[in-house]
Amino acid sequence: MRYKTQKIAYWFFAACMLLFTLQIIYGFIMGFARMGYDGLHEIIPFNTARAVHTNLLVVWMLSGFMGAAYYIIPEESERELWMPKLAVIQLVSLLLVGVTAVIGYHFNYWEGRKFLEIPRELDYLVVINVLTFLLVIFMTIWKGKRKTTTAMVLFFGLLAAALLYLPGMITFKNIVFDSFFRWWVVHLWVEGVWELIMGAMLSFLLIKLTGIDREVIEKWLYVIVGFTFLSGILGTGHHYYYTGAPGYWLMVGGVFSALEPLAFLGMAMYALSMAKKGGRKHPNRIALMWTLGCAVMSFVGAGFLGFAHTLPGVNIWTHGTLVTAMHGHLAFWGAYAMIILAMISYVLPEMTGRSLYKSWMAEWAFWTTNIGMIGMTGAFGVMGIAQVYMERKAGMDFLEVQESLEVHAVGLVLAACLMTAGVILFIRNFIAYGLPVDPTETGGSSGAAGSAAGAFASSKKS
Amino acid sequence: MLTKSAAKAFFLGGTALCAVAFLLLTLDTLAELPKRSHVEDMTDQVVRGHVIWNKNNCMGCHTLMGEGAYYAPELTKVVERRGEPWMDTFLQDPEAFYPGRRKMIKYDIFDNEAVGAEVAAGNRADVIAFFKWVGNIDTNGFPAKPDLVPVGVASNVDPRIMARAPVYFQTVCAGCHSVGGKGGNVGPSLDGVSARFDADYLRKWVSDPQAVKPGTTMPTLGLKGENLDEIVEYLGSL
Incomplete structure (x- = not known):
C-alpha cells in the first residue's frame, strides 16, 4: 500500500464480513424451512428471509467492489483519493440504507420484485450514494498521474452498473414490462458489467501477484471482457423465453447464452496461464489461491452450470425450479464472492503490515468454504432435478414433491455448515490482521509484509 | 500476434454491435408485449391484484411465469388448475387446507374477520382476476404439460x-x-x-x-x- 487514503477500503471490507455473516444466517433460516422446520414462520417467513438473503448479498458485493475500487484506483492513478471524507460518508450511508431496507423487509416494506425488493424511496438514496462513490473515483482518476486500462475498465464497469440500475426504477402497471426491464438490471449486472469489475480486479491482482507485464495482462483483459459482452448482452434473452416476450428470444437467448461459458473459460485459462508464466513467487500465496480459485469456480458455477439449463428445450422444464438455485449459488460464489475474498486476502497484509500468509486458518478457510459450496450446489442440483422430474414431467402435486425433497435439504444444510465454518475461519483471520496502518515513506506498509512485497516489487524491476 | 489496441477494438466493436442489436430487439419486443399480454383485458381489478401481488412480495415464495422463489407453487395457470371458488376459499385461511404442512402467510387483507367480509372478498377477487389475466399471457408454452404421465387408467378409477x-x-x-x-x-x-x-x-x-x-x-x-x-x-x- 502506497497511499494513506487506500485504508478506507479496509472498512468497506469489514462491512462485507458483517453483511456476509448476516446473509448466511438468513440462508440457514431458509435451509431449515426446506427441511420442514419453519418455526420462525410467524416472525421471518420465507419471503422475508429470501429477500434479506439476496439483498444482503448484493449490498456486500457492492461494498466489496467499492472497497476494491478505493484500494485499486489510488494505486493505479498514483495519487491519494480525491476527498476521502466523501468515501467515509458514502460507506456509512450505504450501510444505513442497506440495513433500513433489510429491517423493512420484516415489516412488509418492500416491492415484490425479485432481487430489486428495495422500496422506491430507498432506491433514490442508493442512486445518490453510488453517484457520490463514482464522483470520488472519477475525480481521483481524472487528477491522477496515469490512466491505466485496469482503472478504466473498473471505472466504466462501475459506471455502467450505476446506469443500469435505473431501468429497474421505472414503474409499470403491466407485469410483463416490469419483468422485461427488471432483467436489464439483474442480468446485465451479473452477466455483463459486474464481469467488467471482476475482470479489472482479476487483472489488478494478477499484475500484483504474478509480476507479469501489465501490457500483456491488460491486452487479455480486453479480450475477456469483449467475449463477456459479445455473449452476455444478447444472452439476456434467456430470461425472456417464458415471461411473455416474443418467441425469437428463444433463438437469440439460446445461441448467445450458449456462448457465455466461453467468456468464463477464457477468464479461467487466462488467469491460470498468467500464474504459470509468472514464475516469480509473491509471498502472498493465499491471495493467489483465491484469485485462481475465483477464475476456475466462476467457470464451473456461472459458465458450466449456467449452460446446463440455458437452452430453451431444457429450460422449459427447469425454469422456476431449484435447478436455478443450484446455478445461482455457485455462480455468485465463484465469480463475485471469491474475487472479493481474493482482494481482501491480498490487501490485508499490505494494509496492516502483518504477514500472516502462512496462517493455517487462511488456507483452511479457502478449502472448507469451497468444498461446502460445492456440496450445497450438489444438494440443490439433486433437489432441482428431482423436482423437475416429479413435478414438471410427471405432474405430481407441488407439496408432495417438496416434502419428498426434505431429506436432501438436510444435505444442503450440512454442506452449508461446512461452508460457514470456512467463513468463520476467514473472518477470524481478518480480525487477526488488526487495523490498517499508514504506509511508510519508502512505499509499502511498515513491517514484514510491506518489506516482503517491496522486495518483490524491486526484484521485478531488476 | 494480437496487439493491445486490436484487443481494445474487438472489445469496443463487439460490445457496440451487440448493444445495438439488443436495443433493436427491445424496441420490437416493446411493440409486441401489449398484444401478447392482452393489455385490453387488464382491468382496474387486474391492476389492483398486481399491486397486492407486488406489495406482499408473493414472488418471495411463489413463482409466476417461472419467476420467483421455488418455495411455493407456480401460479401462472393457477385459475385453470384450481378454479375460482377453491382460490377464494383457500385465501381466507391457507393453513386450513394443508394442516401441518408447509405454511403460507395468512394475510389479513383476505380475511373476512380482519378487514370485513366485503373488503376481503374484494381483495380476493382482485388477485384472482390478476391470475386469470396472467394465465392468458402468451408465454411460449410455459409451463409445459407433464409428459411422463401414465397413459392407462387404473380400473377402480371412475x-x-x-x-x-x-x-x-x-x-x-x-x-x-x-x-x-x-x-x-x-x-x-x-x-x-x-x-x-x-x-x-x-x-x-x-x-x-x-x-x-x-x-x-x-x-x-x-x-x-x-x-x-x-x-x-x-x-x-x-
Missing part, C-alpha cells in the same frame, strides 16, 4: 363420479378429498360416504365441522342455502 359433482365440490372439496380416484389426499376419500353417515350428519358436519368434532382440521367453509343442499345431496349419492 372419473364420471367426479364429473357429475357440483362445481363447488370439484374445485373446493376435491382439493383435499377424492371420489372415484380423483381429487386430493389431504382428507379421507369420500367414496361410499353415504353408507357411513346419514344426510343430517353430513349437513351438520359440512356447515360447522368444529361443532361436530372440536379440533378437526376440516375448514369451516361457510356453505349455506342452495350450495349446501347441493353438496349434501351429492355426498348422499356417493
